[in-house]
Amino acid sequence: MDVEHAADLLDPEAIARADALGLHARYVVEGYMAGEHKSPYRGFAIEFAQHREYSPGDDVRHIDWKVNARTDRLFIKQYEQETNYVANILLDGSESMTYGSGRHTKLQYGKMIAAVLSYLILHQRDAVALGIFDEGMRDYAPRSNSRATLHTLMGRLAAFEGEQATDIARNLHDMALQTTRKGIFILISDFFDEEEAVMEGIQHLRFGGHEVIVFHTLDPFELEFPFNGLVEFDGLEKFPKILTRPAEIRRTYQREIESFQRRVREGCEKNGVHYVRVDTSKPLASVLSDYLSFRLRTAKGKQH
Numbered sequence: 001m002d003v004e005h006a007a008d009l010l011d012p013e014a015i016a017r018a019d020a021l022g023l024h025a026r027y028v029v030e031g032y033m034a035g036e037h038k039s040p041y042r043g044f045a046i047e048f049a050q051h052r053e054y055s056p057g058d059d060v061r062h063i064d065w066k067v068n069a070r071t072d073r074l075f076i077k078q079y080e081q082e083t084n085y086v087a088n089i090l091l092d093g094s095e096s097m098t099y100g101s102g103r104h105t106k107l108q109y110g111k112m113i114a115a116v117l118s119y120l121i122l123h124q125r126d127a128v129a130l131g132i133f134d135e136g137m138r139d140y141a142p143r144s145n146s147r148a149t150l151h152t153l154m155g156r157l158a159a160f161e162g163e164q165a166t167d168i169a170r171n172l173h174d175m176a177l178q179t180t181r182k183g184i185f186i187l188i189s190d191f192f193d194e195e196e197a198v199m200e201g202i203q204h205l206r207f208g209g210h211e212v213i214v215f216h217t218l219d220p221f222e223l224e225f226p227f228n229g230l231v232e233f234d235g236l237e238k239f240p241k242i243l244t245r246p247a248e249i250r251r252t253y254q255r256e257i258e259s260f261q262r263r264v265r266e267g268c269e270k271n272g273v274h275y276v277r278v279d280t281s282k283p284l285a286s287v288l289s290d291y292l293s294f295r296l297r298t299a300k301g302k303q304h
Helices: 003-010 012-033 042-047 065-071 106-123 147-159 168-178 195-207 220-224 246-270 284-303
Strands: 050-053 075-078 086-092 127-133 137-144 184-189 211-218 231-233 242-244 274-279
Touching: 012 106, 012 147, 012 284, 065 075, 086 106, 086 168, 106 127, 106 147, 106 184, 106 211, 106 284, 127 147, 127 168, 137 147, 168 184, 168 195, 195 211, 195 246, 211 220, 211 246, 220 246, 242 246, 246 274, 274 284
Parallel strands: 086 127, 086 184, 184 211, 211 274
Antiparallel strands: 050 075, 127 137, 231 242
């Protein structure tokens, strides 16, 4: 960690923001624990299990007899502490993510998603790495499976401010080249970038054998465009200001934003990537539930 960043984390306000972020993550996860799911971590735990062929000396209690019945071969179930997956969380920290019409900006909401997933993964005893990027990787915490790193991650998230343009594809290509160990990449972004280039970056990660999960994070005003009268919109990421009457372009805008979301979703699905659209006005707990439900479904599919 460089001196400047360390100073940011020593600032009392930054420390308070980090503490609040960590407490919120804990609240969301433990709230999920107290809900209808008997085992709140099972989405990760089961997903992080795999089979390997039986070898003499293996504990026969771990043989999957259902697989044996279908294949006439012996396979051992391996659980998360054996496979030790790494989840690489990549948060878009560009200027467009600083927009927010309500309680949270997209960046603040993205930080909360990253915080909750980091908390959950580390308490699952798996490893997490965290990267915050715009045109380049601005802050990066290498993978760790130590719960002691949680406060450091919260501090990095809380201290970051989005000011620059973005280059999602460049960062994905860089991570694909640098990450040789297969794992999971969790991308949190509004995807306001060159879509074709972004999909090429995602394909690069998939070609390397990584799972990729996308949290497409958008503000409700971006989805609904409820503005009225004569409005001047500030440009973000080097775009100029625009003066317009929203009522005159609302239908066209809504068609375009729906088409944009559909293209991103279909591009993800085409590449075997799970797509989660995030509306920042919705409770974060529902986002967590969607994600864990996906991991549970994926795990069941792999076991059959």
